[in-house]
Amino acid sequence: MDSFSRALDVAHDHAMGWLDSLGERPVPPQASVEEVIMALGPDLPQRGCPPEEAVALLAQACDPGLTAMASGRFFGFVIGGTHPAALAADWLVSAWDQNSGLRTLTPAHSAVEDVASAWLLDLLGLPIESAVGFTTGATMANFTGLAAGRDAVIRQAGWDVARRGLAGGPPVRVLVGAERHDTVDVALRYLGLGAPEVVDVDDQGRIRADALELALNRGDAGPVMVVLQAGNIHSGACDPFAETVQAAHRHGAWVHVDGAFGLWAAASPAYRHLVQGYEAADSWATDAHKTLNVPYDSGLCIVRDAAALQAAMGAHGAYLVRDETCQPLDKVPELSRRGRAIPVWAVLRCLGRDGVADLVERLCRHAAMFADALRTIPGVTVLNDVVLTQVCATFGSDERTDEVVQRLLADGTTWMTGSTWHGQRILRISVSNWSTTEDDVDRCVAAVRRVAREVG
Numbered sequence: 001m002d003s004f005s006r007a008l009d010v011a012h013d014h015a016m017g018w019l020d021s022l023g024e025r026p027v028p029p030q031a032s033v034e035e036v037i038m039a040l041g042p043d044l045p046q047r048g049c050p051p052e053e054a055v056a057l058l059a060q061a062c063d064p065g066l067t068a069m070a071s072g073r074f075f076g077f078v079i080g081g082t083h084p085a086a087l088a089a090d091w092l093v094s095a096w097d098q099n100s101g102l103r104t105l106t107p108a109h110s111a112v113e114d115v116a117s118a119w120l121l122d123l124l125g126l127p128i129e130s131a132v133g134f135t136t137g138a139t140m141a142n143f144t145g146l147a148a149g150r151d152a153v154i155r156q157a158g159w160d161v162a163r164r165g166l167a168g169g170p171p172v173r174v175l176v177g178a179e180r181h182d183t184v185d186v187a188l189r190y191l192g193l194g195a196p197e198v199v200d201v202d203d204q205g206r207i208r209a210d211a212l213e214l215a216l217n218r219g220d221a222g223p224v225m226v227v228l229q230a231g232n233i234h235s236g237a238c239d240p241f242a243e244t245v246q247a248a249h250r251h252g253a254w255v256h257v258d259g260a261f262g263l264w265a266a267a268s269p270a271y272r273h274l275v276q277g278y279e280a281a282d283s284w285a286t287d288a289h290k291t292l293n294v295p296y297d298s299g300l301c302i303v304r305d306a307a308a309l310q311a312a313m314g315a316h317g318a319y320l321v322r323d324e325t326c327q328p329l330d331k332v333p334e335l336s337r338r339g340r341a342i343p344v345w346a347v348l349r350c351l352g353r354d355g356v357a358d359l360v361e362r363l364c365r366h367a368a369m370f371a372d373a374l375r376t377i378p379g380v381t382v383l384n385d386v387v388l389t390q391v392c393a394t395f396g397s398d399e400r401t402d403e404v405v406q407r408l409l410a411d412g413t414t415w416m417t418g419s420t421w422h423g424q425r426i427l428r429i430s431v432s433n434w435s436t437t438e439d440d441v442d443r444c445v446a447a448v449r450r451v452a453r454e455v456g
């Protein structure tokens with residue numbers, strides 16, 4: 001017991017020191033990979049050390065090389081911090097060490113997963129009969145939903161993928177918007193489906209319903225999947241679900257929605273209209289480690305037809321060969337996995353329905369504050385309609401924008417990502433952290449203003 005206690009005490013002290021530093025420390029890392037390797041010591045020692053010494057060395061060596069992604073001033077990529085309830089629950093996940101694949105093996109984790117799944121379907125307004133798989137992230141949630149869809153549309157064409165494989169079977173058309181996330185293509189590649197057919201989008205990156213209808217009409221009546229998006233990583237825009245899901249279903253298509261962060265719009269009465277009609281789709285992917293602020297890695301795949309998910313992911317791989325109750329391992333690619341549902345449950349229990357809505361609304365309010373403030377900086381144009389958590393701005397020319405992005409990183413007050421959208425270099429601000437305050441937003445806007453003035 002003593003060795004657990006000493007090692008956990010060291011970890012706790014360092015964790016508290018780290019969290020305490022987030023308020024003021026620079027957001028970008030202050031050490032390179034090579035410097036951290038040297039601090040860790042590159043050579044495998046012949047003789048080991050007590051657990052607490054290994055943990056102390058790790059914490060000390062890593063500290064300068066850590067990026068303050070959990071800081072309220074981090075607005076890079078589309079990633080969030082960790083909520084206290086989720087972080088503490090995640091420590092219990094490691095302490096409890098439950099292999100959570102089978103219900104009889106861990107009734108506790110299965111119960112938490114059942115309750116969290118039901119709450120998620122309720123919050124997101126998705127069909128209550130859906131199965132929920134706890135994946136590593138939205139990439140694997142996209143993979144899982146699309147695997148269920150691929151097998152289902154091929155099955156409808158009279159071919160059993162599980163038994164016969166893809167070769168020789170009917171080809172599957174996959175239609176996607178021009179601004180889908182790259183991980184959709186990755187998932188399709190893993191699934192042996194190759195590159196998708198690209199459908200035109202509008203000025204906010206939303207798939208055009210008329211273009212989708214045309215594309216659907218163009219093909220033969222074979223197996224089809226349509227991938228829609230809730231939350232464009234640049235504009236935050238959501239596809240027009242009401243029309244597109246209906247059109248896709250008229251053509252017998254499986255409709256998958258990638259909503260890694262945008263799906264959470266559904267949890268707020270003020271933003272639910274953005275995803276209106278998406279509940280008619282067949283599968284949905286989202287992250288818990290983005291908007292819900294649980295630790296990595298935590299994604300969610302939701303599939304309306306639980307049997308289709310089990311056929312694609314389950315150990316048996318046959319449609320309608322079902323256990324009484326679907327096992328957790330039948331809903332995700334992995335057999336063994338950690339108790340990922342536990343931090344999800346903890347943050348939902350802590351926030352409650354109102355707290356989740358409030359979280360979503362606060363993130364959006366901070367994005368709107370950023371947009372309003374950026375518009376007052378000379379030379380700045382906000383390119384997107386700020387409907388959710390994403391803000392994209394240019395600083396007059398590509399060179400000037402890149403210079404601002406670079407200097408902002410050197411300044412260290414905040415981290416915002418440089419990107420390219422619609423042929424222009426941009427500064428992208430993605431608000432994903434529960435702990436960001438209006439004061440953080442003001443400080444970061446001041447940094448952008450300062451840097452823009454320096455660049456001239």
Ligand SMILES: *Cc1c(COP(=O)(O)O)cnc(C)c1O
Nearest residue numbers: 078137138139181183258260287
């Ligand atoms: C982040 C993101 C993904 C990938 O999610 P991971 O959790 O990083 O695997 C997919 N789609 C969209 C729209 C995203 O924002």
